[in-house]
Amino acid sequence: MINNNERIRIRRQMQRRIRDVVAERRRARQLESPAAPTADPETTDSPALTTA
Numbered sequence: 001m002i003n004n005n006e007r008i009r010i011r012r013q014m015q016r017r018i019r020d021v022v023a024e025r026r027r028a029r030q031l032e033s034p035a036a037p038t039a040d041p042e043t044t045d046s047p048a049l050t051t052a
Contacts, residue, residue, distance in 0.1 A: 002010070
């Protein structure tokens with residue numbers, strides 16, 4: 001059985017890993033397309049969906 005302190009530690013560790021992955025993906029996205037507009041993030045993901 002996991003006690004409360006271990007549960008909190010594991011949750012914080014998971015959140016830290018998620019933040020690291022999100023930051024890494026954000027950096028990679030900015031490096032591959034520095035001229036892309038950052039005001040509307042939905043439009044940066046939609047071109048792959050609109051190609052028919």
